[in-house]
Amino acid sequence: MRFLQLFLLLIVFQAQAQQGGMWIPSLLKGMNEKEMKNLGMKMSAEDIYSVNKSSLKDAIPHFNGGCTSEVISPKGLILTNHHCGYSQIQSHSTVDNDYLTDGFWAMKMEDELPNKNLEVTFIIKIEDVTAQILEGSSSITNEDEKRKRIEQNISALNTSFPKEAWQENKVRTFYEGNQYMLFVTETYKDIRLVGAPPSSVGKFGSDTDNWVWPRHTGDFALFRIYADKNNRPAEYSKDNIPYTPKHFLPISLDGVAQDDFTLVFGYPGRTSEYLPAVAVEQIVNDLNPARIEIRDAALKVQDGFMRKDPTIKIQYASKFASVANYWKKWIGETQGLKKSNAIGIKQNDEKAFAQKVTKAGKQSQYGNILPEFGKLYTEITPYAVSREYFSEVALRNTELLSAAFKLYQLEQVYKTRGEQSFTDRKNNLINDMSGFYKNFNKEVDAQVFEQLIDLYSRKAPQQFLPASLKNIDAKNLTAKVYGQSKLTTYEGLKEILDGETSVVLGRLQNDPAMAVIRDMANSYFDNVAPKYEEISTKISALQRDYMKAQLELNKDARIFPDANSTLRVTYGKVSGYTPRDATQYLPVTYLEGVMEKYVPGDYEFDVPQKLITLFNNKDYGVYGENGKMPVNFIGTNHTTGGNSGSPAIDAHGNLIGLNFDRVWEGTMSDIYYDPAISRNIMVDVRYVLFIIDKYAGATNIINELKLVHPKKKSGKR
Secondary structure, three states: OHHHHHHHHHHHHHHHHOOOOOOOOOHHHHHHHHHHHOOOOOOOOOHOOOOOOOOHHOOOEEEOOOOOOEOOOOOEEEEEEEOOOOHHHOOOOOOOOOOHOOOOEOHHHOEEEEEOOOOOEEEEEEOOOOHHHOOOOOOOOOOHHHHHHHHHHHHHHHHHHHOOOOEEEEEEHHHOOOEEEEEEEEOOOOOOOOEEEEEEOOOOOHHHHHOOOOOOOOOOEEEEEEOOOOOOOOOOOOOOOOOOOOOOOOOOOOOOOOOEEEEEEEEEOOOOOOOHHHHHHHHHOOOOOHHHHHHHHHHHHHHHHHHHHHHHHHHHHHHHHHHHHHHHHHHHHHHHHHHHHHHHHHHHHHHHHHHHHHHHOOOHHHHHHHHHHHHHHHHHHHHHHHHHHHHHHHHOOHHHHHHHHHHHHHHHHHHHHHHHHHHHHHHOOOOOOHHHHOOOOOHHHHHHHHHHHHHHHHHHHHHHOOOOOOOOOOHHHHHHHHOHHHHHHHHHHHHHHHOOOHHHHHHHOOOHHHHHHHHHHHHHHHHHHHHHHHHHHHHHHHHHHHHHHHHOOOOOOOOOOOOOOOOOOEEEEOOOOOEOOEEOOOOEEEEHHHHHHHHOOOOOOOOOHHHHHHHOOOOHHHHOOOOEEEEEEEEEEOOOOOOOOOOOEEOHHHHHHEEEEHHHHHHHOOOOOOOOOOEEEEEEEHHHHHHHHHHOOOOHOOOOOOOOOOHHHOOOO
């Protein structure tokens, strides 16, 4: 019996060990391909990435630089998350024609809506160019000089590497500067909105349910890529035609079950899996608490206004979601790092690392790394905390200060580049800021400012605080700034920037909002940023050496590069999990759960009447399963921000879901991936089809798609 238990435990451990990691798709042959096949994949590595034939990578464009999308029809139809297309949906919405509330469906192509500055980028080819990029840099000891040489090599290769005229070359670094890859890309700039469910479907649960399981959100939106007559990228034109893809994803109607293979393909943003323990301690004890407290204060103010005023709700919907997203993520991340004992595990790993260094006789090369980490992170902490306070208060969460900071930068342009550059930047700024003021509310922002400037004054490291913001009366300062500053309206901005340069500079000098941001920025750039950058450069160089040592001393280990917004593959399986004692989560949720959470009139948990009717009648068409309508499912895929909109692909290469989130207990996977509790959350593609077909009646969209039954074909159910 004991032998059987140990054998089963070994099987579980091996299965977990084959999950986690964000792998470069051009380098899957060998270990990764074997692991995927062990998990049940029926494809080959070349089916996933190939330059000689169409492959999955040709159906996975980067969506507007921050999300992922996938091509799902031969007419350039792409699927991504509702929250990825949220700002585009919002931009087309008004109080009288509210696509956020009511949804939008183009019943014919002529009804599809163009979107200014929206683009998607395909990867054509990936090439390892490490030798070319590091050429001539190994003998340079000065970090600034080394960086300059590498940047020169990158620039030269970007120019010289073969590509078509409409393509771009982009070099990205991996393993902290120990590897470099070149990506040949194509960017399409005519992207039109095709369909989006109402927010009561696409954002169901909103911020309350964000980052948690069980989840019941139809987080999807549809767009279409348009190209010129040669199928090449082009700016928007009514003469453009739907893009013909090299590959598009068939859609499986067979659904998912526990332990089914899942492959998530996309553009994960940033991870820091190889930070030393002392860096994780800084995140848990210093940085995250500051970030969380600041955003918590801002969100409480905005939420109060949004619940009372529908106009403010539209103005702040996208901004609120963006701020709340990482606020909640940081809370879960901190709790997860503590629960999983990530710091202790890393400390033990570092002891083992030190022993390997000694055993290999590499003390002179790598023996000082861990002690130096301890010294540098202690030294950088007050600067890092001050940097977070400046960034969170001045640049991210107080809109008037963020607008004023743009004008502060304008002043710096005059000082460093002269009057002509000042005038050019000023005119561009006037044009660019019109959209900002469309969604700006003076009353809301004044209350946010009052809360955050008080926190900044009391809790930012006092040695770096400007004298004017010590011991302040936040209420009086708010009344002065928002009562007298011209920057609270677009008309005021244009007025303050109108006229001769000397006159404009004089107005800026006397504006009370400018006085606040000027003192904050001057203090930051004079006293914080230089020292932070100096220490950070040393830490980056040390991290590069630490990564080099890891690769050198652990040649057979599963060491994947940190995410950096480049195309990656992560694989795993459909799986529930146990987040805490006596609690077990199943891997699939159903429409019943939506109705259980339903709160009439609530902006997070309201449900459209038509969806209620479809539920009551069990009218699910071909998309239901055993009389139930699947909504979301979870898997062990290692994802992060940027994977929003990533396709979940089955063992045969068919679309089964749409990645949109992670579970709260596992958000620490950006720093430490724990296969026991790290889970990604996906919309079941059958729910997407059900909403398009049965709810919206957009059969024109359904007719474009290739629907398949791979399990029936293989005899597996």
